[in-house]
Amino acid sequence: MTQEFSAVGLSSARRDSSEKAGGAAKFADDYSVPGMLYGAILGSPIASGRIKSIDLTEAKTVPGVVSILTADDLPDRRVGSFIKDEVTLARGYVRFVGEPVAAVAAETKEAADLAAQLIIVDFEDLPSVCSLDEALAEDAPLVHPGQDDYVRTSETPTNGNIFWSASILEGNPDAVWDSCDVIVEDTYETPGQYHAYMEPCSALAEPDLAGRITVRSTAQSIFYIQGRISDELDIPMSNIRCVAPKIGGGFGGKNGVSVQPIAVALARASGRPVKITLSRSQDMEMLRSRHPTRIRMRTGAKKDGTLVAREAELWFDAGAYTDESPAVLSFGMLCSRGPYNCPNISVKGHAVYTNKLKAGSFRGFGNPQATFASESQLDALAVKLNMDPIELRRKNAMKAGDHWLGGQTVDSCAMTQCLDALDERLKEEVSALPPAEEGWQRGVGVSGLSHISGLMGTSAFVNLRADGTVALQTGVVDIGQGSDTVLPQICAETLRLPLESIAYAAQDTDSSPYNWKTAASRITYTAGRAVMQATVEMRERILRDAADMLECSKDDLELDIGGTVRVVGADRKVSFREIAARAFNRVGGPIVGQHAFAFDGPRFDPKRAAMSNFAFDNLGVYVFGAVGVVVDVDTVTGKTIVQKVWSAHDIGRAINPQSVEGQVQGAVVQGVGYALLEELVWENGRLTNPSFMDYKIPDGMDAPSEITVMLIEEAPEATGPFGAKGIGEAPIVGVAPAIANAVFNATGARLTRIPMTSERVLNGILSL
Amino acid sequence: MTESNDIPIRLTLNKSLKSVFCKPTETLLSLLRDGFGLTGSKRGCNQGLCGACTVLIDGKPMRSCLTIAATCNGRDVVTVEGLLENGKLSTMQQALVDSGGVQCGFCTPGVAIALTSLLREDPKPDRTKIREALSGHLCRCSGYIKIVDAAEAAAEKAGS
Numbered sequence A: 001m002t003q004e005f006s007a008v009g010l011s012s013a014r015r016d017s018s019e020k021a022g023g024a025a026k027f028a029d030d031y032s033v034p035g036m037l038y039g040a041i042l043g044s045p046i047a048s049g050r051i052k053s054i055d056l057t058e059a060k061t062v063p064g065v066v067s068i069l070t071a072d073d074l075p076d077r078r079v080g081s082f083i084k085d086e087v088t089l090a091r092g093y094v095r096f097v098g099e100p101v102a103a104v105a106a107e108t109k110e111a112a113d114l115a116a117q118l119i120i121v122d123f124e125d126l127p128s129v130c131s132l133d134e135a136l137a138e139d140a141p142l143v144h145p146g147q148d149d150y151v152r153t154s155e156t157p158t159n160g161n162i163f164w165s166a167s168i169l170e171g172n173p174d175a176v177w178d179s180c181d182v183i184v185e186d187t188y189e190t191p192g193q194y195h196a197y198m199e200p201c202s203a204l205a206e207p208d209l210a211g212r213i214t215v216r217s218t219a220q221s222i223f224y225i226q227g228r229i230s231d232e233l234d235i236p237m238s239n240i241r242c243v244a245p246k247i248g249g250g251f252g253g254k255n256g257v258s259v260q261p262i263a264v265a266l267a268r269a270s271g272r273p274v275k276i277t278l279s280r281s282q283d284m285e286m287l288r289s290r291h292p293t294r295i296r297m298r299t300g301a302k303k304d305g306t307l308v309a310r311e312a313e314l315w316f317d318a319g320a321y322t323d324e325s326p327a328v329l330s331f332g333m334l335c336s337r338g339p340y341n342c343p344n345i346s347v348k349g350h351a352v353y354t355n356k357l358k359a360g361s362f363r364g365f366g367n368p369q370a371t372f373a374s375e376s377q378l379d380a381l382a383v384k385l386n387m388d389p390i391e392l393r394r395k396n397a398m399k400a401g402d403h404w405l406g407g408q409t410v411d412s413c414a415m416t417q418c419l420d421a422l423d424e425r426l427k428e429e430v431s432a433l434p435p436a437e438e439g440w441q442r443g444v445g446v447s448g449l450s451h452i453s454g455l456m457g458t459s460a461f462v463n464l465r466a467d468g469t470v471a472l473q474t475g476v477v478d479i480g481q482g483s484d485t486v487l488p489q490i491c492a493e494t495l496r497l498p499l500e501s502i503a504y505a506a507q508d509t510d511s512s513p514y515n516w517k518t519a520a521s522r523i524t525y526t527a528g529r530a531v532m533q534a535t536v537e538m539r540e541r542i543l544r545d546a547a548d549m550l551e552c553s554k555d556d557l558e559l560d561i562g563g564t565v566r567v568v569g570a571d572r573k574v575s576f577r578e579i580a581a582r583a584f585n586r587v588g589g590p591i592v593g594q595h596a597f598a599f600d601g602p603r604f605d606p607k608r609a610a611m612s613n614f615a616f617d618n619l620g621v622y623v624f625g626a627v628g629v630v631v632d633v634d635t636v637t638g639k640t641i642v643q644k645v646w647s648a649h650d651i652g653r654a655i656n657p658q659s660v661e662g663q664v665q666g667a668v669v670q671g672v673g674y675a676l677l678e679e680l681v682w683e684n685g686r687l688t689n690p691s692f693m694d695y696k697i698p699d700g701m702d703a704p705s706e707i708t709v710m711l712i713e714e715a716p717e718a719t720g721p722f723g724a725k726g727i728g729e730a731p732i733v734g735v736a737p738a739i740a741n742a743v744f745n746a747t748g749a750r751l752t753r754i755p756m757t758s759e760r761v762l763n764g765i766l767s768l
Numbered sequence B: 001m002t003e004s005n006d007i008p009i010r011l012t013l014n015k016s017l018k019s020v021f022c023k024p025t026e027t028l029l030s031l032l033r034d035g036f037g038l039t040g041s042k043r044g045c046n047q048g049l050c051g052a053c054t055v056l057i058d059g060k061p062m063r064s065c066l067t068i069a070a071t072c073n074g075r076d077v078v079t080v081e082g083l084l085e086n087g088k089l090s091t092m093q094q095a096l097v098d099s100g101g102v103q104c105g106f107c108t109p110g111v112a113i114a115l116t117s118l119l120r121e122d123p124k125p126d127r128t129k130i131r132e133a134l135s136g137h138l139c140r141c142s143g144y145i146k147i148v149d150a151a152e153a154a155a156e157k158a159g160s
């Protein structure tokens, strides 16, 4: 029997996992270099204020202090991808508790921390707005009074603290509400969620005598960080080298800069290497969260369940700076219809400044919020229509050839198959579970889900070594999702080599080809495509040389598994090693392949949708799925436990099934935390729970004991490597609504606000 | 550079005897990472809440971020690096690799220590016991399922 695949579809162990399990893998904070100083950052103690003066006298007396920086020591620049409203260290004003005001480098961590505490900042307190209600109130104080002078990538109108508004309209909902048989309407609220990657952010900046600086840091992109340091500190990119250590999880939280520019500024000021590693509480107070949102939504359907119209308005609490909010908002809006057809839809969205830490990208990127509203409404509709919730979703599910909201065509889509697979499992397995304990009520809930995989540019280089093995390079940082294994698998398969034959280089801006970011569930799909195309280019060259050597036509050749080219039907063959040796030494030079591209799929279609102020004009390919949960609710306390989860995913093709399963299970549990436990809470602008003591994420006992993952490979993506699409984010998207729907099923209480803490569930039950 | 109030201690670290001076407030985690360059133990919170810094002290899993180094005088300390057997991953470590229980890997050292200790106490734990043993160990990547699988697989392997 001929083996069909050499590497793809195999659950190869993660290539870096031995190193990690053995304790040898190095994360940013694990690096120390001779002469290294330790950095500390003074964060603002107040939510809003004017800096009248900064007194460094006392701080400078701490033994071991080498450099202290404030905004006055840095170039006067404002930066940002959409609105240039951010500075490295606060300049004149502070806008949230924790915002970096000054930075110290010292011989020891203790000295740096002590000196930072001794910096005396004289503030004039200014009024602050710390919630959507406060920020949107009439005459609310402005978080950025000077916002009209900021440089913006798009001339979107502002209105008070609303700094970005967008809208989309398809069909005419206003004209059809009267024709709906049932209508549901509600307002939903979702919390700020902390990424809680296990590794706090850290950066080590090492200057050299020639003026270059090397930065090793926790980040989801070496190239983005390089660009951002260049932008903030006015250093040419040629003088900044970013290298990727191992990264202890990101989930979007390491998508932007954290402490890199500050570490670089301190290193340049002191002429010494500087390492800054944030404490857990600083990481929570200073960096980013998922956007807290409020979503008003209304949906109408016919008696038979056909969706007729939807109207939604979304408010995203963006915190004190724009960061990626326009993109997160835009994407959340585009997910407001979900994976269903509905001909009349109007969505309006607003991003709002508040005096809190920035909200930014977080697994799902605005979609979990929109989907919580959307899938809660479908459940309410199913109840009103007395219809099976899966049947209602099946009836409206998108199919290949349908259009996403905005008009982009969807080419591969296994939404219906995901619903079918879920339906079948629930029918077989729910009744087989041991019954709920006494005093607890059981409920089943489902949610459909969808996401994208795509966006932006990437590239890959590949070359054949002298012994016929292969060296692969990309600029993709593995943040724990598994690209260090999956990308070599794609390369290996394309050459029909075993995975061990592929050496994969660590990422370094000096030598790696460009990649945008590890984000948008894009790596397997986009970087995988680049790897595959680069490898195909190299394979063509291998075959051409083999044809020369075997004196036959290239068309008569085939690849055997294991690095041999043979003449079809004959016993004449030549090995990669022989081909490589000839190329190295005599003919044509080393055999290489390269490929670069930017996501080039269909764009939004202005003939189908009227859109204004969107942050991008296409997205990627679409992935679909369905999730079901069984919960038990203690009707006395309101405590809710998720017993079991089934998660079905339209993956196109699983390059490494074990890795995909792990991603799905991890995302599901992050979703359980979002649904039941996790909420950043602010009081007077101060985060009240910046530690794992007060901000609980699921541990092994909170997580469901069983999570069944169903990988649906019935709709391979024609443009994806071996048919693959991305999976990083999709599995979190439907978890919260599925749990809310299950709580309703168990108790009759429809919770429109997450997390569904015991108290909120109990209140829901008591107010029935 | 030692200062006058530094405390001399002797401990067994990963099977070898060490003598070292430590500051009165220094944690075992700092001593391991900064003093001995054993960076396998991770600092996820420094507050005893995440489990990433867990090491074995006299055979018991302990949070090294909450342990004052000076209290380890005369004790036996094993870190994740010390779980290796003849330079190879132990059965438990290898099971974490093979079961897909390692994603970003930041929690892995603490998890490996906790599960090694569990299997010594109870060579055939059921899934609930394994989850209980993991209860002080936060993992944000895996959803815990494959980590529990790994402990089961290691128990099976050790028992066979």
Ligand code: FES
Pocket: B042, B043, B044, B045, B046, B047, B048, B049, B050, B051, B052, B053, B054, B063, B064, B065, B066
């Ligand atoms: S670092 Fe010790 S428990 Fe988190």
Ligand code: FES
Pocket: A198, A248, A249, A480, B101, B102, B103, B104, B105, B106, B107, B108, B138, B139, B140, B141, B142
């Ligand atoms: S593998 Fe990333 S925290 Fe556990």
